[in-house]
Amino acid sequence: MTRKLVAGNWKMHGTKADLSQIAALATAHPAPRIDILICPPATLLAQAAGLAADSAVMIGAQDCHAAASGAHTGDISAPMLADAGAGAVILGHSERREHHHENNELVAEKARAAHAAGLIAVICLGETLAQREAAQTLEVIAAQLHASVPDGSTATNTVIAYEPVWAIGTGLTPTDAQIAEVHGLIRSLLAERLGGAAATALRLLYGGSVKPANAAGIFAIADVDGALVGGASLKAEDFSPIIMTLEATA
Structure with a gap:
């Protein structure tokens, strides 16, 4: 069985003083039954990786450029x-899609770059509130999945995260039925493309206002293999209960 995964996206938060939160997580979860990923800002990446090197915590980044190198001021490549x-x-x-105008094709290019550099690509999908209210959610997710996930994606190099845009940082979450519907669609589309066994092994995360109070209900939903967590991942005391809740389902 594929190990479940809980990932923390620190976004544009964190200074060197906050590295203590990663140390606290590593101490609190020395041998977890799930995978733990923390994605701090780029300024902390090398220090965080060094701090977590001998622990069960994996360190990740929040974006990369599609090119391996070149004249791209301010960007960071996957090999870097x-x-x-x-x-x-x-x-x-x-x-990234909204504020940096990233489209599905660019996301796929970046995913190919991540794969080539030996990185796991955590590819995010999600509909806006207007799309949800217009009953376009499944159409939008299917289109994003088709165009954002490149050929060669496997359970080893790719994770899919469903994050409804209207639920990110708002305190709102879809109903269990809505989450199950989207995750079921993603799993079925992956099965058509990759085959049933490969689709079952590829981890599907839910993201969008995940916190200790609602984690158990989310993790009980079919085809949810973990979570991509925003604000609740910034402090070990908030993130640890989510980790333990997912462990209880592993």
Whole structure:
């Protein structure tokens, strides 16, 4: 059985003082039954990787450029992330899609770059509130999945995270039935493309206002293999209960 995964996206939060939170997580979970991933800002990546090197905590990044190198001022390539100690990278997050105008094709290019550098690509999908209210959710998710996930994606190098845009940082979450519907669609589409066994092994995360109070209900939903957590991952005292809740289902 594929190990479940809980990932923390620190977004644009954190300074060197906050590395103590990673140390606290590593101490609290020395031998977890699930995989734990923390994605701090790029300024902390190398230090975080060094701190977590002998622990069960994996360190990841929040984005990468599609090119391996070049004249791209301010950007960071996938090989650079791997060199800094990252094992994974979040790609296609709705905040990148909206604020940096990233489309599905660019996300797929970045995922191919991540794969080539030996990184796990955590590819995010999600609909806006307007799309949800217009009953377009399944159509949007299917299109994003088709165009954002490149050929060669496997359970070893790829994770899919469903994050409804309207639930990120708002305190709102879809109903259990809505989450199950989308995760079921993703699993079935992956099965058509990759085959049943490969689709079953590929981990599907739910993200969007996941916190200790609602984690158990979310993790009980079919086809949910873990979570991509935002604000609740910034403090070990908030993130640890989510880790333990997922462990209880493993």
